[in-house]
Structures are given as C-alpha cells and as structure tokens.
Amino acid sequence: xxxxxxxxxxxxxxxxxxxxxxxxxxxxxxxxxxxxxxxxxxxxxxxxxxxxxxxxxxxxxxxxxxxxxxxxxxxxxx
Amino acid sequence: xxxxxxxxxxxxxxxxxxxxxxxxxxxxxxxxxxxxxxxxxxxxxxxxxxxxxxxxxxxxxxxxxxxxxxxxxxxxxxxxxxxxxxxxxxxxxxxxxxxxxxxxxxxxxxxxxxxxxxxxxxxxxxxxxxxxxxxxxxxxxxxxxxxxxxxxxxxxxxxxxxxxxxxxxxxxxxxxxxxxxxxxxxxxxxxxxxxxxxxxx
Numbered sequence: 001x002x003x004x005x006x007x008x009x010x011x012x013x014x015x016x017x018x019x020x021x022x023x024x025x026x027x028x029x030x031x032x033x034x035x036x037x038x039x040x041x042x043x044x045x046x047x048x049x050x051x052x053x054x055x056x057x058x059x060x061x062x063x064x065x066x067x068x069x070x071x072x073x074x075x076x077x078x
Numbered sequence: 079x080x081x082x083x084x085x086x087x088x089x090x091x092x093x094x095x096x097x098x099x100x101x102x103x104x105x106x107x108x109x110x111x112x113x114x115x116x117x118x119x120x121x122x123x124x125x126x127x128x129x130x131x132x133x134x135x136x137x138x139x140x141x142x143x144x145x146x147x148x149x150x151x152x153x154x155x156x157x158x159x160x161x162x163x164x165x166x167x168x169x170x171x172x173x174x175x176x177x178x179x180x181x182x183x184x185x186x187x188x189x190x191x192x193x194x195x196x197x198x199x200x201x202x203x204x205x206x207x208x209x210x211x212x213x214x215x216x217x218x219x220x221x222x223x224x225x226x227x228x229x230x231x232x233x234x235x236x237x238x239x240x241x242x243x244x245x246x247x248x249x250x251x252x253x254x255x256x257x258x259x260x261x262x263x264x265x266x267x268x269x270x271x272x273x274x275x276x277x278x279x
Binding site: 006009010013014017019044045048049051052054055056057058059060063064066067068070071072074075076077 | 098101102105106109110112113114117118126127130131134135138139142143144206209210213224227228229233234246249250252253256259260
C-alpha cells in the first residue's frame, strides 16, 4: 500500500491515541524514526495531547447543588 | 465507604436503591469530564453550566426510572448525553444566531477551576485559557472530532459512526484540528501553508 503524507499523519494520530495494532505500531515507529517531518508531527501531537489533558474545568458549586437537590426530590411517576 | 474502591456498577446499584451519597460520588468523579466536554462544544460557560445540569438530570431520570441498561459503562453513557445536548444547543444557536450568548473573553471570568495553590492555579489558568481559546477558534467539525476523541474518549471509528462520515474523514478532521492548533500556538515551524485548514477531506 502506498503511504501518502496525509495517510501517514492519520496513522500517527491513531498511534498517539493507542488505536493501532502491534504490527501497525512497528511500521509507524519506523516512519517516525526514519523521517524528521513525521517525528516532528508525532512530537507535536504528543505535546498537544498532553496539554489538552491539562484542561480541567469544573462546574460551579451552585450547579452541583441543583443537581443533588433534583436527585433528592425526584420521584419516578410509576 | 472508601469511594476510591467503589466501582461504577456498585455506585449505580446503590443509587438506584436510594443511596444519594453514591450519586454524589459519581457526579464528583465525572463532573469535570462532562462540563469540559460541553464547554468545548458550546463555548459559553453559562450554557455549559445549564447543559451540565440537564445532562445529570437526564441521568437521574433514567437511573431512577429503571431505564439504565449500560451497567459498568456510566462515563461513556453520560458523555454521550452531554455531547448530544451540546451539539443540539450548538445547532440551535447556529440556526438562531440572534439568541446566542456572546462568545468572547468575558465568558472566562466566570470559569471555575479545580482547586490548586494560588500560584500554580494562576499559571495553569493562563496556559489552559490560551489553549482553550485556540480550541474554540477551530472550525466546528474539527472541534467536534477533537472533543469526541480527546475528552469523550470515543474511537475514530465510533466518531465516524456518530457523525455519519468515513473514518478517514474523521481522522482528517482531527489531523486538521491538531495542525491548526499547532499553527495557532506558533511554537514550531511547519512546512504547511499559513492558512487554517477549513474543509475536511
């Protein structure tokens, strides 16, 4: 199968998100180690993934209180 | 009860039997995932608060009415509810742009962050606000795939099925999203052109 620039990057993204098989991993690792551009793309993906992991937002306490109140007071119709 | 040792199935069963503390543990365990997922789609903290509430209310009704049948898979289930509500809102807002909340810096003023030391919280807040603001700039289809893959933890195949596109299109949107984010962050020199990619493949 001919690998294009685009499909190589798609496979690297699947690799970064642990969606590739062991045999695919070996092939992708060859692409990454054998091509600077692929390596840069891989490292950028990893860094972005790590940074996105750090985005942790939480709802306000008042929102949670409303949820808990609703749960305590909710009685199924049946 | 050690909440760290209690798994989802036990918590759900306890809640269905009337143990409100079990539900509190579930909400506290997943509130951030739910809220972040919604916020990154709707891009408005007030709307995200409302939709977070709606998400958990739907879950409460389903659980208390005995209609929950995905034992052990609570997180993907509730994230799907959150995602659907967020997308519904997004589509409605797109259809009726005059009733949409303003999308701008002011929305950040009301954001809550997980507890941390004041200094580290400030550093985190600044860097995360920056990245969050960049994610908000992505074209909707790219942002949707990025949120579904990264925050909802759906596979690219599941995203393709949920959004009615091929897996290659889903991957292409994710690729553009990551490339565009990197470009916006301007941290590396890429061999790509300087325009943001808009169309998916």
